Amino acid sequence: MAHNLNFISGKASMFYVGDPPWHQLELRLDKPATSGEAIAAAGLDYTVSKKPLKAVLRTKKYTDVADHFATVRTDTGEVLGVVGARYSPIQNRDAFTFFDSLVGTEEAIYHTAGALGRGERIWILAKLPGYIKVHGEDIVEKFLLLTNSHDGSCLVRAKLTPIRVVCQNTLTAALSGLDEEVRIRHTPNAVSKLEQAHKLLGLTNILYDQLEQILGKMANHQLNTANLLTYVSQVIPSPVVEIPSTRTRHIRDRILELHESGLGAEMSRGSLWGAYNAVTEYTDHVLCSNDPARRLTSIWFGGGEKLKERAFKVAQQMLN
Secondary structure (H helix, E strand, O other): OOOOEOEEOOEEOEEEEOOOOOOOOOEEEOOOOOHHHHHHHOOOOOOEEEEEEEEEOOOOOEEEEEEEEEEEEOOOOOEEEEEEOOOOOOOHHHHHHHHHHHHOOOOOEEEEEEEEOOOOEEEEEEEEEEEEEEOOOEEEEEEEEEEEEOOOOOOEEEEEOOEEOOOOEEOOOOOOOOOOEEEEOOOOOHHHHHHHHHHHHHHHHHHHHHHHHHHHHHHHOEOOHHHHHHHHHHHOOOOOOOOOOHHHHHHHHHHHHHHHHOOOHHHHOOEHHHHHHHHHHHHHHHOOOOOHHHHHHHHHOOHHHHHHHHHHHHHHHHHO
16 A cells, blocks of 8 residues: 555554544544553554574475574564564553653643554654744744664654644754754663653753754845755755756756745745745655655655755755
8 A cells, every 4th residue: 555554454553633644544533642542542552572583495494594583563473574683672662651751741742653564663743832933923833753663674763853834844953063863772771771761852942942043043044046046956966967967957946946836935935944944845745745655754764854954954054
């Protein structure tokens, strides 16, 4: 299926609060969820175990594969990935319990949670209290995102994920001097590290205060046509050859169009904030638009995230 949501007995492994984000295949909750409710509602109340990996020889005999193991979903028996000897599964309930201690059960709304593929990648997104007001009326809401994998493909990540309300653009901000993301490896002491990680992300309010100042400066920084073209060219650089490829020109032109007439463009057109949002709108609403699962992966984990990081860094450089 194009959405790549995990399905068990015909039910999608996902829940949401508010507007339906994904094909209306998920369970909608009418009130904020605790991590326990989130696990049950999203179908994430399964565990993962590590099993020795064996190879079948021509003689049809099995032999152990040294230092390699399969991660297996215990409720379905499906193999989720192949990992090394040091890998230790972090169960969904442990990752989500950590999130409870981080955001507080009364202070945040668990907005959405779910699993992709066979359940090898899971996420939970929590909305924090308050918001950032950019240039008077442009509202950016505060979110925290936690992601985990059971196939060895990535670390546990907890990061700031601000979202612009007017167009639901997910902003990726690489804040200088402060670490806005926690990454934890799947090792035997990972759970204890998860318990300590909330101290590292205790800087959340400071980070969002810093971000609000930067976004305000971006909104007040006006761009003429030449400056706008320079910004887009630096965010979408040419290949090794000096002449931009047809694809590069197409992406640049699409971003320039979004700067003029994209969602919320009337609130930020002509500013560095508007140019940055044109890139984020391209990433979130144009790139991989025919494949929602690929788009989600791109926005949070892949090429889209990297593109928005570069767009933010280039904007910061232009402010200096």
